[in-house]
Each structure stands twice: as C-alpha cells, then as structure tokens.
Amino acid sequence: MPRPLVAIIDIAALQHNLTVAKRKTPQARVWAVVKANAYGHGLERALRGFAEADGLALIEPDAAVRLRDLGWRKPILLLEGCFDAVDFAIAAQYQFDIAIHCAEQIALLEQTRFPKPVNIHLKMNSGMNRLGFTPAAFAGAFGRLRDNPAVASITLMTHFANADDADNPALPLAEQLRRFQLGSAGLDAPVSVSNSGATLLHAGLTSHQVRPGVMLYGGSPGTAPAADFDLRPAMTLQSELIGIQQIHAGEAVGYGSRFVAPVPMSVGVVACGYADGYPRHAPTGTPILVQGMRTRVIGNISMDMLTVDLTPVPTAHVGSCVTLWGDDLPIDEVARAAGTIGYELMCAIAPRVRVTER
Incomplete structure (x- = not known):
C-alpha cells in the first residue's frame, strides 16, 4: 500500500x-x-x-x-x-x-x-x-x-x-x-x-x-494572494497523521530539539518530509491544516516526517487528513513562511510522491 x-x-x-x-x-x-x-x-x-x-x-x-x-x-x-x-x-x-x-x-x-x-x-x-x-x-x-x-x-x-x-x-x-x-x-x-x-x-x-x-x-508572481487575481490552486498536497505524542512542558520535539513545549501538548506526526519536497527550512509556525483547521508546524522537518501542534484540533486522530498546501491553504503562504517562493515548492515534489487528479 x-x-x-x-x-x-x-x-x-x-x-x-x-x-x-x-x-x-x-x-x-x-x-x-x-x-x-x-x-x-x-x-x-x-x-x-x-x-x-x-x-x-x-x-x-x-x-x-x-x-x-x-x-x-x-x-x-x-x-x-x-x-x-x-x-x-x-x-x-x-x-x-x-x-x-x-x-x-x-x-x-x-x-x-x-x-x-x-x-x-x-x-x-x-x-x-x-x-x-x-x-x-x-x-x-x-x-x-x-x-x-x-x-x-x-x-x-x-x-x-x-x-x-x-x-x-x-x-x-x-x-x-x-x-x-x-x-x-x-x-x-x-x-x-x-x-x-x-x-x-x-x-x-x-x-x-x-x-x-x-x-x-x-x-502568485508577487506578494498579493493568488485569489485576488481569481486564480485557483492546481496542486493540493495532502497526507495524514500517522502518530500522536502527548508531551510534557519542557520536552523537545524532533532533530536538534529546536522546539521545546512551553506547556503540555499534543503533537501530531505527518507522513511528509523534505525527501518528498516539503522545504526542510520551514520553521516552527509554518501554517498547515489538520482536519481543515489551521495550525502550525513545530520543530525541524525530517526526511520522511514533520510534526504539528494539535492544540487547535482536539479531535485529531491517527488518520486525520492533513493539507500541506493547496485547498484552503495557499502555496505562496507556506512558501513565504519557509523563506522561499511557491514556484520552488511546486517544482520540488519528489518522484516518490503519489500523484492523482480530479
């Protein structure tokens, strides 16, 4: 599978x-x-x-x-x-x-x-x-x-x-x-x-x-949102939560322990990483959707996984849908948070990522 x-x-x-x-x-x-x-x-x-x-x-x-x-x-x-x-x-x-x-x-x-x-x-x-x-x-x-x-x-x-x-x-x-x-x-x-x-x-x-x-x-070729020009996202990158960790205040997440929980938190693990084309340099705070609700990436991006703050999504569970960009989350917004441009994210999708259409 x-x-x-x-x-x-x-x-x-x-x-x-x-x-x-x-x-x-x-x-x-x-x-x-x-x-x-x-x-x-x-x-x-x-x-x-x-x-x-x-x-x-x-x-x-x-x-x-x-x-x-x-x-x-x-x-x-x-x-x-x-x-x-x-x-x-x-x-x-x-x-x-x-x-x-x-x-x-x-x-x-x-x-x-x-x-x-x-x-x-x-x-x-x-x-x-x-x-x-x-x-x-x-x-x-x-x-x-x-x-x-x-x-x-x-x-x-x-x-x-x-x-x-x-x-x-x-x-x-x-x-x-x-x-x-x-x-x-x-x-x-x-x-x-x-x-x-x-x-x-x-x-x-x-x-x-x-x-x-x-x-x-x-x-968008500039700073204005693509929707302002009546443009529609043609690519939606979606995944799922494959794990959830309950961590205590003071515990760290991911390589380098860059993110340290300020309070007890629920952390979701998403099946997507830099080997799939997600920007490795995306910082804590990069927007992401879980079950259609906006939250944030936390910690360093791994090769095959990234972690998200599930505080705004208390009903999240293993198998919950995650939108990395696309529908309801403009690719340019994700790119700006990661210090790059939407062009790069589109072109960086790795061969191992399954592609479908609608």
Whole structure:
C-alpha cells in the first residue's frame, strides 16, 4: 500500500487559470509555460489543462519531443533555444519555435537544414543580465536572422526582472521597457514581453504574445494572494497523521530539539518530509491544516516526517487528513513562511510522491 501522501492535481483549475490569462490579454497569443514538468504538475495533465492555449513553452528539448509524442500539434517554443547542433536538428524535425539569445545560436541555426522555415523568438537582455543580446546588438542579430531563408518569422522577446515590483530602484520596469523599445526601434515584428507578473499586473503593455507560467498553476508572481487575481490552486498536497505524542512542558520535539513545549501538548506526526519536497527550512509556525483547521508546524522537518501542534484540533486522530498546501491553504503562504517562493515548492515534489487528479 502507498504512503498516505498524495499530490492532487486539479485539471479544472488549470483550465480556469488559463482563462484568466486569456481574459487579461485578449489581444495576445498565450504561450502556456510548462517547463520543469509543468511546474511539477505533469506534462500529460498540462496538455489537458492548457488545451486552449495557443502554444506551449518550455526549456527542455526532450520534453518538447514528448509533448509531440503525446499528441500536441500546436506550436511549441523552446524558451532557451537549442543547446547544440543535435538540438537544432531535433527542432527542425519537430518544427519547434526557437528562442535565439546569442551569436553562437545564430551560427548553429545557419548550419541546420530545416524541412521548412522555422519561427524565431529573438531575445534581448534589457537589464536582467541572464540571456539575450544587448540593445545595441539587437538590430544586427535581427538583420542576420531576417536574411536567413530558414527563418519564417521573428518575434522580439525580453524578460522582466521585476514585473511584480515595478518601481524596484535597481531595475524599474519602465527602464527595461525603455531599453527594449530603444533596441527594437524600427524592427517590424511582434513583441513578447509579458510573463505572469506582467500579464496580471500590467495587462496594458504592448505584448502580442504572453508567456504566463506560475499563475497558470494557481501561484502568485508577487506578494498579493493568488485569489485576488481569481486564480485557483492546481496542486493540493495532502497526507495524514500517522502518530500522536502527548508531551510534557519542557520536552523537545524532533532533530536538534529546536522546539521545546512551553506547556503540555499534543503533537501530531505527518507522513511528509523534505525527501518528498516539503522545504526542510520551514520553521516552527509554518501554517498547515489538520482536519481543515489551521495550525502550525513545530520543530525541524525530517526526511520522511514533520510534526504539528494539535492544540487547535482536539479531535485529531491517527488518520486525520492533513493539507500541506493547496485547498484552503495557499502555496505562496507556506512558501513565504519557509523563506522561499511557491514556484520552488511546486517544482520540488519528489518522484516518490503519489500523484492523482480530479
């Protein structure tokens, strides 16, 4: 029999969240981002949840091939482009859209024979300083691609560092836009600039194509709760109490004895630990639900277990349902308590965790 720990994926929530993205940007083509195994939700489920998307976007060429094998016939975009000549050959075979972010990729593109011209998404580094051509080099890269008969269309792309914090003094959103507009001035091509944060918070931006990611899975790209944007959690991580300990005041709980009971307490043991993807650094006080009632994690997270304060849940018993995040407990709230972001929790679900859907 399996452990009681299960990740429940809500296909209807995925569909709903895509609808929110489309409603926010009715003028734009929507690429549903499905990298990292659809943020831990599974590519097969993403195919059904995002069937109405205009295309799917990810970074892994092998996963892109799998999407084709699973039956996806609409466009697929490789967000980091191709990593070597083999990847370009695969992209040619499966007709992937390809991001181009450096001169080396253009050279590999020019060496690849395509059965028919491919669509290119030319990336500018507008200040995030990860991937992309500088604004000064952007037009030159565009011209080189435009003159290549293997290129069907070119989309101008950049990525915002602070869409959820537009006035960040280190790199304001307006400054990234200014650099992008300066570097792309005079280039006749559609624009793709909006990630989840821009889609939700800056829907008025000119973006002919949008690339929502975490919002599609019910996570917030910023500090505002996802529910404020009408987003629904697509993943609920549930387990059960597998033990209960009655401890006296002054007794400690877990590795390192970090939590010491101030009064006599009932402590519940949950079948979930850091080997399952729960954050090991989640401190005492991290919210958790037992029998639908809010309580807190106490003590250090173990590999296979964590402990909770059952004081608010006097009727709890071995077998009581525990919600780690999801329904009635936003994943972003758990992530903030643990000093991380919801993206990481979604993607960290371990292979040993059973996954079902509804």
